[in-house]
Amino acid sequence: xxxxxxxxxxxxxxxxxxxxxxxxxxxxxxxxxxxxxxxxxxxxxxxxxxxxxxxxxxxxxxxxxxxxxxxxxxxxxxxxxxxxxxxxxxxxxxxxxxxxxxxxxxxxxxxxxxxxxxxxxxxxxx
Numbered sequence: 001x002x003x004x005x006x007x008x009x010x011x012x013x014x015x016x017x018x019x020x021x022x023x024x025x026x027x028x029x030x031x032x033x034x035x036x037x038x039x040x041x042x043x044x045x046x047x048x049x050x051x052x053x054x055x056x057x058x059x060x061x062x063x064x065x066x067x068x069x070x071x072x073x074x075x076x077x078x079x080x081x082x083x084x085x086x087x088x089x090x091x092x093x094x095x096x097x098x099x100x101x102x103x104x105x106x107x108x109x110x111x112x113x114x115x116x117x118x119x120x121x122x123x124x125x126x
Contacts, residue, residue, distance in 0.1 A: 023079040047120035055109035073104035
């Protein structure tokens, strides 16, 4: 997909769709994604790098520091936890915190990575 089309898709993307509203964190996630893809020739490269290293790699500078992550988590607590629960229900299993991260870090990273994966899937796998 051409870079301009991909950027427009990301800007317009809403996981729940317009008829259902959206999660409170979606605009913040999209802003982060758009800043990141700006560093790539093609947006696909960002999504593939994230799938390879995840937030744990430090590539998402907005989610490196525990205090910043905690503030983000507190601001979007209900929606982040709801997103995680919905994801667990969709796969029929619970998601373990296998790296024993602080809970806010685990949830924010999980939600960001899954949100990005859903955008990637719609852009490049359909």
